[in-house]
Amino acid sequence: MVDLNRRSLFRGRRAPALRPPWARRPDEAFTDACTRCGDCQRACPEGVVVVADGGFPALDFRQRGCTFCGACAQACTPLALDRRVEPAITAVAVIADNCLARRQVDCRVCGDACEARALRFPPRRGGVPLPVLDVEACTGCGACVGSCPVQAIRVPPAA
Numbered sequence: 001m002v003d004l005n006r007r008s009l010f011r012g013r014r015a016p017a018l019r020p021p022w023a024r025r026p027d028e029a030f031t032d033a034c035t036r037c038g039d040c041q042r043a044c045p046e047g048v049v050v051v052a053d054g055g056f057p058a059l060d061f062r063q064r065g066c067t068f069c070g071a072c073a074q075a076c077t078p079l080a081l082d083r084r085v086e087p088a089i090t091a092v093a094v095i096a097d098n099c100l101a102r103r104q105v106d107c108r109v110c111g112d113a114c115e116a117r118a119l120r121f122p123p124r125r126g127g128v129p130l131p132v133l134d135v136e137a138c139t140g141c142g143a144c145v146g147s148c149p150v151q152a153i154r155v156p157p158a159a
């Protein structure tokens with residue numbers, strides 16, 4: 001079995017990852033400051049901080065989203081997570097073609113999960129309403145990700 005994490009470590013490269021909120025940017029600045037101590041992961045009450053490629057923390061929204069409670073940044077003594085970094089997350093939600101609404105099934109579950117009201121379903125003539133993301137309103141919190149019955153939403157790391 002190929003261990004992708006080890007392989008990219010040996011090559012000196014890391015797969016792109018969605019870092020915890022307030023992570024220093026660019027990612028090299030974050031990984032330079034992060035000691036891989038795991039304090040942010042232990043501090044997260046939602047369990048959305050996981051250990052990712054190279055032992056660095058990343059966000060996993062498959063079960064829940066981030067509430068921006070700040071506990072991870074508060075726990076980060078080297079300030080790799082720094083509350084002065086704004087916005088906390090630059091990534092936004094992306095909806096894939098397997099979205100049920102795009103297949104003519106009336107589904108608005110993700111919109112209900114979005115506290116920021118960034119997912120709207122404008123009425124559409126001749127078909128069920130489709131999700132439309134307001135990228136300015138999306139906080140990248142990931143609450144929509146786990147709500148989707150067909151795993152059609154992701155919050156990929158910003159390019």
Ligand code: SF4
Pocket residue numbers: 020021043044045046047048049065066067068069070071072073
């Ligand atoms: S802000 Fe809170 S919920 Fe979000 S990753 Fe940090 S500790 Fe977890």
Ligand code: SF4
Pocket residue numbers: 095098099100101102107108109110111131147148149150151152153
């Ligand atoms: S919850 Fe998933 S399937 Fe339903 S509208 Fe949103 S993206 Fe589409």
Ligand code: SF4
Pocket residue numbers: 065092093113114115116117118119133137138139140141142143144145155
């Ligand atoms: S990532 Fe958060 S703010 Fe953005 S669409 Fe999903 S639930 Fe709404």
